[in-house]
Every structure is written in structure tokens, then in C-alpha cells.
Amino acid sequence: MENKVSVFLFVIPVLTSSLEKRYIYRLSDMAYGEWIILEDNKPRYYLYILDDIYKDVREYIHKKNIYVDDLLEQSFRDKNLSLSLRETFKVSKIWESQETSEEFKLEKLPPNLFKID
Numbered sequence: 001m002e003n004k005v006s007v008f009l010f011v012i013p014v015l016t017s018s019l020e021k022r023y024i025y026r027l028s029d030m031a032y033g034e035w036i037i038l039e040d041n042k043p044r045y046y047l048y049i050l051d052d053i054y055k056d057v058r059e060y061i062h063k064k065n066i067y068v069d070d071l072l073e074q075s076f077r078d079k080n081l082s083l084s085l086r087e088t089f090k091v092s093k094i095w096e097s098q099e100t101s102e103e104f105k106l107e108k109l110p111p112n113l114f115k116i117d
Contacts, residue, residue, distance in 0.1 A: 004105045005046045015093040046106040060116040075115040
């Protein structure tokens, strides 16, 4: 199994409420079943829930009738991981005109990071 995936992300410069320049990372609006997992507000993992390695996770989500986002956030909390789906800083100003697209080599999110019964 290939562990790294090439992912193109939109990189948007922002000014935080504490006046620091940071970046927001986003997938295309056309992305379906895809998530970027952040660590320290930077892209760390890529999740494509329709990938075969997540078959058990999909079955669990269907059985429990829950959202992938909710399962991810709960799993990260329960396992005391410093991972998130969103930036952890407050944004004061966004410079969308300076948005760029960059290629990232990200690891696939290991299925064992999901907390499923």
C-alpha cells in the first residue's frame, strides 16, 4: 500500500486575531469524501473515505448513522491526539486574492486512528 498521496491544496494567507500571519489549507470544493487532517495547523494526513483501507470505518459510520467529521473529532479526543479538521486559531483577516495552490505529499490517515467498536 502506498502511504503517501499527492494532494493539491488551496493555501490562503490570513491574519490571526493576535496579528500573526498564518495559512488556511483547503481542498477543492469539488472534493467528495476527502478530508485534510491538521497537526499544529499544518496538513498532516489525507483521508479519502472511499479508499478500500477504510471499509470497516464506512461500515461503522453507516451502522451508527454518524458523520465522518464527528467520528474523526471524537477519535482524536479519545486517543489524546493533537489532530484536527480545522485551524485552531481565530482569523481576523483573509487575503483570498493571494490564494495559491500547492502540492503536498501527505500520509493516508492510518485506519487505527479511528475509534470504532
